[in-house]
Amino acid sequence: MNKDIYNTDINSQNDIEQLWEKCLAIIKDNVNWRTYQTWFEPIKAVSLNDNIVTLQVPSQFFYEWLEEHYVELLGKTIKRVLGKAARLEYRIMMEGSSSTQRNPASINMPGSTHTRPPKENNFIDMPLKWDDPHNIKTPYAIPGLKRMQIDPQLNGNYVFDNYVEGDCNRVARSAGLHIAQKPGATSFNPLVVFGGVGWGKTHLVQAIGNEVRRLHPNKAVLYVSAEKFINQFIDHAKNNEINDFIHFYQLIDVLIMDDIHLFVPAVKTQDVFFAIFNHLHQSGKQIILTSDTAPRDMEGMQERLLSRFRWGLNADIQAPDFETRQAILRVKMRHEGLEIPDDVVKYMAYNIQSNVRELEGALIALFAQATLNKKEIDMDLAKRVMKNFVKTAAREMTIENIQKLVCDYYHVPYEKLLTKTRKREVVLARQITMYFAKKFTKQSLKTIGDHFGGFDHTTVIHSCQTVENLMETDTEYKENLMELLQKVQLASI
Numbered sequence: 117m118n119k120d121i122y123n124t125d126i127n128s129q130n131d132i133e134q135l136w137e138k139c140l141a142i143i144k145d146n147v148n149w150r151t152y153q154t155w156f157e158p159i160k161a162v163s164l165n166d167n168i169v170t171l172q173v174p175s176q177f178f179y180e181w182l183e184e185h186y187v188e189l190l191g192k193t194i195k196r197v198l199g200k201a202a203r204l205e206y207r208i209m210m211e212g213s214s215s216t217q218r219n220p221a222s223i224n225m226p227g228s229t230h231t232r233p234p235k236e237n238n239f240i241d242m243p244l245k246w247d248d249p250h251n252i253k254t255p256y257a258i259p260g261l262k263r264m265q266i267d268p269q270l271n272g273n274y275v276f277d278n279y280v281e282g283d284c285n286r287v288a289r290s291a292g293l294h295i296a297q298k299p300g301a302t303s304f305n306p307l308v309v310f311g312g313v314g315w316g317k318t319h320l321v322q323a324i325g326n327e328v329r330r331l332h333p334n335k336a337v338l339y340v341s342a343e344k345f346i347n348q349f350i351d352h353a354k355n356n357e358i359n360d361f362i363h364f365y366q367l368i369d370v371l372i373m374d375d376i377h378l379f380v381p382a383v384k385t386q387d388v389f390f391a392i393f394n395h396l397h398q399s400g401k402q403i404i405l406t407s408d409t410a411p412r413d414m415e416g417m418q419e420r421l422l423s424r425f426r427w428g429l430n431a432d433i434q435a436p437d438f439e440t441r442q443a444i445l446r447v448k449m450r451h452e453g454l455e456i457p458d459d460v461v462k463y464m465a466y467n468i469q470s471n472v473r474e475l476e477g478a479l480i481a482l483f484a485q486a487t488l489n490k491k492e493i494d495m496d497l498a499k500r501v502m503k504n505f506v507k508t509a510a511r512e513m514t515i516e517n518i519q520k521l522v523c524d525y526y527h528v529p530y531e532k533l534l535t536k537t538r539k540r541e542v543v544l545a546r547q548i549t550m551y552f553a554k555k556f557t558k559q560s561l562k563t564i565g566d567h568f569g570g571f572d573h574t575t576v577i578h579s580c581q582t583v584e585n586l587m588e589t590d591t592e593y594k595e596n597l598m599e600l601l602q603k604v605q606l607a608s609i
């Protein structure tokens with residue numbers, strides 16, 4: 117039996133390497149060059165003991181991929197070269213460690229999961245079905261061109277130039293700019309951008325795609341929504357063309373997948389995406405994903421996918437704040453060639469808070485009304501148009517709303533306002549809130565006092581007088597108050 121030969125004679129690194137070369141020669145004949153390069157060249161044969169060949173692989177997912185796709189090929193090959201008793205074991209060299217040195221964190225896979233006897237079958241003589249990249253049926257290939265070209269499916273209007281930066285998106289945006297410089301070569305791979313509806317995820321990831329194309333015209337960039345991907349997969353599965361489908365996606369350099377939370381109920385699509393993801397990542401290609409939930413909250417997504425999403429950067433986008441909403445409006449106005457008075461911009465940005473798409477809708481409606489009625493865009497028109505957009509239009513101002521606005525403005529915690537503390541900033545905020553409450557609500561002085569933890573009506577009167585006096589004597593105080601007044605008025609329209 118060859119077992120003794122290999123146990124006794126083949127123990128130098130040279131011998132092991134020669135054996136592995138023989139294995140590779142067989143493998144090479146059974147897979148296409150791309151597969152060979154990606155999945156077999158990085159493997160290192162490190163030892164042979166008691167008929168157990170230990171192969172060192174670069175990562176856990178590399179190991180899982182081999183197990184899922186090539187374990188039979190590997191097993192059969194090793195058996196052919198070493199004899200029937202040969203067994204396979206993997207050692208995972210953790211990412212980030214030097215490949216020449218033995219990594220203390222490396223794992224010798226024990227037991228049956230990672231040590232497996234080769235299975236009996238005759239697949240080695242079977243040609244594996246891998247297509248010529250020029251021939252595959254691709255959803256986005258531009259026909260008639262010799263070299264395969266991919267229509268990136270990008271919207272040219274979504275670029276960094278018109279993507280407003282704010283606190284809400286700073287991290288995601290700057291990661292995006294980095295990626296565009298060096299797609300696949302930063303630590304932001306994958307980049308997962310998540311956040312609420314209409315907060316600018318698609319715009320950002322498409323801007324990355326457009327920028328990559330500008331800086332690296334030879335890179336194949338593809339934007340695809342998860343919904344489209346699922347439908348394509350279903351179509352290809354029906355026609356027995358899953359290989360084509362996977363192969364096509366494996367050719368992409370920068371894959372941008374929008375709304376991956378839609379994969380949650382689609383288990384088969386998750387499987388196929390897993391295969392594509394692994395291949396791209398392993399080949400140093402860039403993956404960019406968006407989702408309306410954070411990966412950690414994606415219930416129903418396979419853990420193996422979730423763990424891969426965590427490899428790179430998970431960056432959230434928040435709802436844009438007041439300043440950013442104004443800036444976005446101005447960018448959109450410039451783009452449409454519109455001029456809108458400042459107070460109208462502020463009014464719109466103030467009243468539409470939840471969704472940038474709605475903000476854009478309001479701008480278009482305003483413009484349409486002004487054109488159709490041949491009117492100037494002013495506050496009156498804005499108020500009328502905005503009634504359709506602002507659910508809270510003409511809302512009644514409550515004492516609580518005023519309290520929150522003032523606390524926000526003076527950075528005073530809301531709870532503090534309800535105590536009897538004499539701290540200067542709290543007293544200032546309390547007096548102003550009482551003043552506005554009297555001015556903008558129909559509540560009695562007693563009710564107003566009650567809203568501050570039980571002050572009597574004389575305190576409310578005193579507060580209002582103090583505010584009026586200070587307005588006459590202190591310019592800075594008056595300016596602040598006017599600014600605040602504008603916010604209160606806007607909020608109460």
Ligand SMILES: Nc1ncnc2c1ncn2[C@@H]1O[C@H](COP(=O)(O)OP(=O)(O)OP(=O)(O)O)[C@@H](O)[C@H]1O
Nearest residue numbers: 278279280312313314315316317318319444472473
């Ligand atoms: N920071 C921003 N600067 C400029 N425009 C923005 C910004 N954020 C959002 N927008 C605009 O708002 C609109 C909606 O944005 P987008 O489609 O990117 O949102 P989304 O988060 O992908 O929404 P969904 O969850 O519905 O897919 C787009 O027209 C986009 O240009």
